[in-house]
Amino acid sequence: MHRLSFTVALALASFATYAQTWSVDKAHSKLGFSVTHLALSEVDGNFKTFDAKITATKPDLSDAIFELTADVNSINTENDRRDTHLKGPDFFDAAKYPTLTFKSKSFQKVDGKKYKMTGDLTMHGVTKPVTLDVTMNGPTVMENQRGKQEKAGFKIAGTLKRSDFGVGSSNTAVVGDEVEVKAAGEFAKQDNAVSEVKK
Template sequence: MKKATFFAALLCSSVGAFAQNWTLDKAHSNLGFSVTHMMLAEVDGKFQNFDVKMTSSKDDFSDAQIDLTADVNSINTNQDRRDTHLKSPDFFDAAKYPTLSFKSKSITKVGGNKYKLAGDLTMHGVTKPVTLDAVINGPVTNPQNKKVKAGFKVTGEVKRADFALGGAPTAVVSDEIAIRASGELDKL
């Protein structure tokens, strides 16, 4: 009887430890960036085609594994000429490096729903460690379709020079690139 109780307890505890898979709700998500032009004004852009996968076995997401990929050719700054230039070898070199990616290494709960998200960012063929700020809300159940969802907002800053991304002087295009990602994930 003791053996059966032990195995039942082991089975119950391991069921809670199974990882949950999450996928991006593309209709409610954005991946954007901002740079300063001529030390005067912010120029915003986004990647229109990107995907995020998350795996987590804990409800507070403190053990989450996050993978993001973005299609560099989907860059959009609302100006065709600038977008073409950003895709060229002068900046992203989309023909040679068609995707950028982020793979998390750790997520540390700072307090409440705030986290520090550390991982490797790969752009323009260069991989560097980065740490980003993250806010994760949920999970909640959508009352209309009954899907379990989580919301996220990720912000941070990287340096263009660290990724050999464009040779424009910093007086023309800032070295600092602000990153902003937000949206929703659906539990599979």
């Protein structure tokens, strides 16, 4: 028993030593989507308020775990009337389900900078697995007036069905069922990553 406890403690200490936390730079990131209207045109939108982070133990981020939270009430399609409708019971029902979340379970390299990411998306009170295509740029050390900092950029794309999450119904058939996810993120490695993990 004592040997097992020592092994577990050693493993946790090793993780605390090498784990990295990367925070999203919101000024250079976007969480967006696109959906068809009347099968004729596309409507683009985004969530203005969101947060995301990456946790990894490998310097090349090849074992990255992505976590994201978005405020549904911040949905923006450049049309106030439409945004109000999307927040209402017919679609997101933001009063009842004010946030959507995503946490990755797998991040696998396909080729070069290309990766496949699978994780759980929770939206409208429903959790479903989704698979996304990811292009990673970096990590690389950038230098500015505040000194050097390690950064990485990600372009994320994928398709999901709103009906899988109970968003909309047959009464909202004017809106396509397939939603194209379009996200881009710039992340910066945090100097206090080790101390945060230890806590």
